[in-house]
Amino acid sequence: xxxxxxxxxxxxxxxxxxxxxxxxxxxxxxxxxxxxxxxxxxxxxxxxxxxxxxxxxxxxxxxxxxxxxxxxxxxxxxxxxxxxxxxxxxxxxxxxxxxxxxxxxxxxxxxxxxxxxxxxxxxxxxxxxxxxxxxxxxxxxxxxxxxxxxxxxxxxxxxxxxxxxxxxxxxxxxxxxxxxxxxxxxxxxxxxxxxxxxxxxxxxxxxxxxxxxxxxxxxxxxxxxxxxxxxxxxxxxxxxxxxxxxxxxxxxxxxxxxxxxxxxxxxxxxxxxxxxxxxxxxxxxxxxxxxxxxxxxxxxxxxxxxxxxxxxxxxxxxxxxxxxxxxxxxxxxxxxxxxxxxxxxxxxxxxxxxxxxxxxxxxxxxxxxxxxxxxxxxxxxxxxxxxxxxxxxxxxxxxxxxxxxxxxxxxxxxxxxxxxxxxxxxxxxxxxxxxxxxxxxxxxxxxxxxxxxxxxxxxxxxxxxxxxxxxxxxxxxxxxxxxxxxxxxxxxxxxxxxxxxxxxxxxxxxxxxxxxxxxxxxxxxxxxxxxxxxxxxxxxxxxxxxxxxxxxxxxxxxxxxxxxxxxxxxxxxxxxxxxxxxxxxxxxxxxxxxxxxxxxxxxxxxxxxxxxxxxxxxxxxxxxxxxxxxxxxxxxxxxxxxxxxxxxxxxxxxxxxxxxxxxxxxxxxxxxxxxxxxxxxxxxxxxxxxxxxxxxxxxxxxxxxxxxxxxxxxxxxxxxxxxxxxxxxxxxxxxxxxxxxxxxxxx
Amino acid sequence: xxxxxxxxxxxxxxxxxxxxxxxxxxxxxxxxxxxxxxxxxxxxxxxxxxxxxxxxxxxxxxxxxxxxxxxxxxxxxxxxx
Numbered sequence: 001x002x003x004x005x006x007x008x009x010x011x012x013x014x015x016x017x018x019x020x021x022x023x024x025x026x027x028x029x030x031x032x033x034x035x036x037x038x039x040x041x042x043x044x045x046x047x048x049x050x051x052x053x054x055x056x057x058x059x060x061x062x063x064x065x066x067x068x069x070x071x072x073x074x075x076x077x078x079x080x081x082x083x084x085x086x087x088x089x090x091x092x093x094x095x096x097x098x099x100x101x102x103x104x105x106x107x108x109x110x111x112x113x114x115x116x117x118x119x120x121x122x123x124x125x126x127x128x129x130x131x132x133x134x135x136x137x138x139x140x141x142x143x144x145x146x147x148x149x150x151x152x153x154x155x156x157x158x159x160x161x162x163x164x165x166x167x168x169x170x171x172x173x174x175x176x177x178x179x180x181x182x183x184x185x186x187x188x189x190x191x192x193x194x195x196x197x198x199x200x201x202x203x204x205x206x207x208x209x210x211x212x213x214x215x216x217x218x219x220x221x222x223x224x225x226x227x228x229x230x231x232x233x234x235x236x237x238x239x240x241x242x243x244x245x246x247x248x249x250x251x252x253x254x255x256x257x258x259x260x261x262x263x264x265x266x267x268x269x270x271x272x273x274x275x276x277x278x279x280x281x282x283x284x285x286x287x288x289x290x291x292x293x294x295x296x297x298x299x300x301x302x303x304x305x306x307x308x309x310x311x312x313x314x315x316x317x318x319x320x321x322x323x324x325x326x327x328x329x330x331x332x333x334x335x336x337x338x339x340x341x342x343x344x345x346x347x348x349x350x351x352x353x354x355x356x357x358x359x360x361x362x363x364x365x366x367x368x369x370x371x372x373x374x375x376x377x378x379x380x381x382x383x384x385x386x387x388x389x390x391x392x393x394x395x396x397x398x399x400x401x402x403x404x405x406x407x408x409x410x411x412x413x414x415x416x417x418x419x420x421x422x423x424x425x426x427x428x429x430x431x432x433x434x435x436x437x438x439x440x441x442x443x444x445x446x447x448x449x450x451x452x453x454x455x456x457x458x459x460x461x462x463x464x465x466x467x468x469x470x471x472x473x474x475x476x477x478x479x480x481x482x483x484x485x486x487x488x489x490x491x492x493x494x495x496x497x498x499x500x501x502x503x504x505x506x507x508x509x510x511x512x513x514x515x516x517x518x519x520x521x522x523x524x525x526x527x528x529x530x531x532x533x534x535x536x537x538x539x540x541x542x543x544x545x546x547x548x549x550x551x552x553x554x555x556x557x558x559x560x561x562x563x564x565x566x567x568x569x570x571x572x573x574x575x576x577x578x579x580x581x582x583x584x585x586x587x588x589x590x591x592x593x594x595x596x597x598x599x600x601x602x603x604x605x606x607x608x609x610x611x612x613x614x615x616x617x618x619x620x621x622x623x624x625x626x627x628x629x630x631x632x633x634x635x636x637x638x639x640x641x642x643x644x645x646x647x648x649x650x651x652x653x654x655x656x657x658x659x660x661x662x663x664x665x666x667x668x669x670x671x672x673x674x675x676x677x678x679x680x681x682x683x684x685x686x687x688x689x690x691x692x693x694x695x696x697x698x699x700x701x702x703x704x705x706x707x708x709x710x711x712x713x714x715x716x717x718x719x720x721x722x723x724x725x726x727x728x729x730x731x732x733x734x735x736x737x738x739x740x741x742x743x744x745x746x747x
Numbered sequence: 748x749x750x751x752x753x754x755x756x757x758x759x760x761x762x763x764x765x766x767x768x769x770x771x772x773x774x775x776x777x778x779x780x781x782x783x784x785x786x787x788x789x790x791x792x793x794x795x796x797x798x799x800x801x802x803x804x805x806x807x808x809x810x811x812x813x814x815x816x817x818x819x820x821x822x823x824x825x826x827x828x
Contacts, residue, residue: 157790158756171823172755175765200828257828332823348755363828409752409820410799450806450825515827597805697803707828 006694006701013488014700017637020480021499022251031251034207034223035282042209043072043112045271045281046119047264048126049291050101050108053135053357053665054148057099057128060109064125070118073274074126076109080270081239090326092237094360095266101130102150102325103357104666105290112271112279135357135665139194139299139322142166142354150325150355159352166355168327171335173408174348181314181346185305189382192301193375194731195714196658197294197322200364201649201677204253205288210268211278216240218272220247220265225255225473226512230262231504237266238273245269248503249473256649257363260512263292289670293362294659296321296330296353298371300338306383310394314346315339315407319372322354323361330361333448334368336408337711338376340446341395341417341603343404357665363514365646366447366707370653370714374732377443377715382728391442391719392425399444400603416629416693417444417603423689424605429625438611438622441719445604445711449520449704451596452511456525457502458486458533460588464575466490468499468529470522471510476706477638478518482526484634485700489530491556492574508593516704519634520695521596527699533590540584541572598697599704604628606647606712608720617740619655619721625687626712631695631703639705644686646709652678653710654717656733676735749813751777752820753788760787774798775809777819795824 025031062074077098084092092098097108109126113119134148141147147164159167182188208222218240224230227249235242252259264281271279283292301318317338321331335351349372384391399417406412424430424442434440457469468486472478483497490497511517534554541559542549551566552559558571581588609623626643633639656676660668669675694701714732722728725739727746734742748768753761761767762785769780777798782789798805799820805811806825813819 158759170756174755260828329823329826333826336822350755363826365828367826367828409754409822410804411802411818413802448804448825448827450804450827452806515825517827595806595808597808597811598803 006696013484013494014634018494033204034250037209037221039278042278044116044119045112045268045279047107048109048123050106052132053104054133055101055130058131059129061127065122068122070114071122073112073271075270083239084237088236103359110267112275137356137661137665139297139320142322142356169331169353171351173335176346178314178346182305184313186308188305189379190303191379195298195371197297198653198657199294200256200258202254205283206263207282208265208268209280210272212272217244223250223252225259228504228509229512233262234266238269246503246505252473252475255475256365260363260514286670290667291359293360295364296323296361300375302375302379304379310389310397312398317349320352322356324358326360328361330368334372337369337446338372339407341444342398343400347407365710370711373711374714378718381719392421396421416691419691420605420627424627429607439720439724440609441716442607443712443715445708447602447708449599449602450515450517451521451599452517453509453595454521454525455508455510455593456529457591458529460578462578464578466497469502471507472513472518472522475513481519481634485523485526486530489527516706520599520702520704524596525592528592529590536588537577540577545569600695600697602703602708604708604712606716608716610720612724617736627689629691629693630705632692632701633690639690640688642705643688643709647686647713648678650710650713654714654732656735658733761785774811797822797825
């Protein structure tokens with residue numbers, strides 16, 4: 001059996017909850033975030049941003065700003081080398097507008113000056129001559145024929161002709177005969193749902209420090225989920241060899257998908273090149289909201305047919321996403337995910353993406369899945385209600401399981417949805433009594449998870465401790481998890497392993513920390529790197545003992561003779577092997593490089609109780625339970641944190657968070673006072689139930705857990721709301737004025 | 748021959764077929780054969796695709812073996828948050 005396949009075993013370190021290695025640094029202020037880097041002679045960079053949602057840039061006069069004392073550089077998009085193409089050119093255009101400002105807040109020029117105040121004053125001296133163009137900010141309007149065109153030449157292949165030229169992507173997934181399926185149904189419900197753009201809401205704004213040397217080699221320090229990706233994007237935009245640019249990832253104050261691309265780094269490099277000094281750029285909160293990616297907004301039609309006993313006979317959806325002024329691929333996982341929780345004979349999910357005059361969407365935990373699954377789970381809930389069936393029983397009757405042909409094509413291997421639904425039904429939360437104006441909702445959720453390019457190096461230091469070098473920013477506890485997996489494999493205490501996140505010059509390429517991939521993929525590489533080190537340690541012991549290396553095994557931190565026939569030798573400790581390593585062949589390092597595959601999909605089930613104040617429309621979440629399959633929880637507290645975090649972000653999405661645009665196409669609520677994310681006082685304790693249905697594709701059975709948790713809350717809360725107020729709301733967020741209106745319209 | 752399931756919106760490039768048969772024995776040769784036999788798929792393949800082979804999703808592993816008994820599903824390139 002290959003090492004990357006699951007093997008049942010007893011664990012000593014995995015499943016425990018040691019202290020997180022970054023905790024003390026973070027609470028004492030020693031941790032360095034993106035804005036905490038300084039260099040001698042460093043300048044401050046700032047951006048000038050468009051006040052229009054859509055405007056042609058007729059001219060930019062930077063002469064007065066350039067002449068201002070203390071200003072060292074002023075740049076526009078014309079100063080880029082012009083080597084970026086394809087999607088990278090879109091990324092560059094999002095960083096600095098080229099010819100046309102495509103959204104409110106789109107950067108059109110940037111300044112580097114000796115201090116922030118000088119930079120701010122210089123921005124005021126830049127004269128931009130705009131020609132204002134018609135704009136469109138809603139998905140509903142953007143897809144209509146005759147809608148203001150955001151960009152020319154972006155219409156996607158196969159987009160049906162009834163949709164406008166803003167539509168960049170069209171997809172369809174499914175199987176079976178829909179017409180025949182709906183004909184078998186006793187009840188058919190068809191509804192349309194909308195969700196708003198929501199921001200990832202990370203507390204740390206985007207920040208970077210760029211230093212371009214006179215030899216054309218450069219360094220960037222930044223907060224990011226993927227510094228190798230930052231390097232590759234910036235190198236192409238700046239026409240550099242990738243090796244000429246070293247990127248170091250700072251500690252990260254949240255990302256959730258929003259830090260998987262670049263917004264300021266290429267501009268900081270360009271300013272540094274022009275100024276001949278290091279340049280730091282730090283976004284304000286206003287800039288974060290206006291110019292770094294929120295998630296897509298959506299409008300979804302869902303039609304589902306069901307028999308009286310709760311069997312779904314057919315399911316159909318048309319899912320429309322808008323993701324800002326450039327094409328994106330989020331509609332694909334949105335359409336693929338919509339019905340992924342179900343075992344269906346006839347299913348179709350069609351997806352459409354449209355451009356709008358908004359910032360380019362960025363990934364947000366399980367990108368695309370929450371919006372489409374919200375609509376599906378709401379209709380399933382309504383069908384169960386109409387037919388007098390228990391909503392969990394309905395989901396159990398139709399649940400995807402091993403052998404199910406998924407709605408997006410492949411047949412499922414071992415998955416845990418049925419176990420999760422059964423656990424939810426048996427949970428005390430599900431049978432607890434409810435009071436007046438209270439409602440309970442449930443929802444299932446799904447996410448793919450994946451692996452990707454991964455590179456790990458594990459060094460045995462001369463005292464027997466371990467330095468593990470990985471290349472993925474730690475956004476969810478990966479340093480602890482990697483240390484635990486290395487310790488488990490080597491049979492040594494967790495405290496003997498220190499894991500660091502190396503810069504781009506120290507390891508081969510590592511894909512971005514996204515897709516719930518790190519514990520799975522980097523963990524897999526860590527285990528294999530440790531096994532490589534163990535093999536070498538056994539070889540060194542064998543040489544010392546003068547026996548065949550196959551006659552040595554590794555157990556609990558010691559090399560030992562494999563059996564009586566190998567000879568009588570005292571077990572040799574890792575410390576002894578490490579100490580002798582200079583004289584037995586040199587330093588001992590295990591490493592592993594892989595494009596990890598076999599991540600294993602993930603399911604979750606959430607239960608939500610809420611209470612609505614019928615006089616104000618205010619909603620209070622009373623009780624919330626998350627059940628999710630982790631495959632194997634390496635550090636259960638971190639897993640719990642991921643599940644709770646996903647639920648909380650979903651609660652904000654369902655109840656309050658939304659991008660609000662005015663008639664002028666400008667964002668009206670670019671700050672946390674007007675964009676309401678949940679705070680601790682808004683929330684009950686989020687209970688978690690972690691199930692462990694091993695992923696066959698990982699040595700310890702790990703599945704990623706970072707994203708699925710944000711998928712079910714939208715429908716779980718919406719369904720609870722429907723039961724509490726007696727009317728089904730079909731648009732998120734369900735903020736107090738909207739809830740009040742729904743109650744009053746009910747009569 | 749390997750049977751490859753193609754997602755709905757690409758079927759206009761496969762003569763309307765949901766499942767096409769290609770001569771292939773690896774991830775890479777499946778994509779090469781699809782591009783050769785159905786040139787309309789080339790822009791999508793170049794933009795990025797995954798293959799689900801026997802239920803497991805592969806993003807980019809050229810040498811992953813495929814047999815005539817394998818369930819092979821062409822999928823869009825995966826992304827995450």
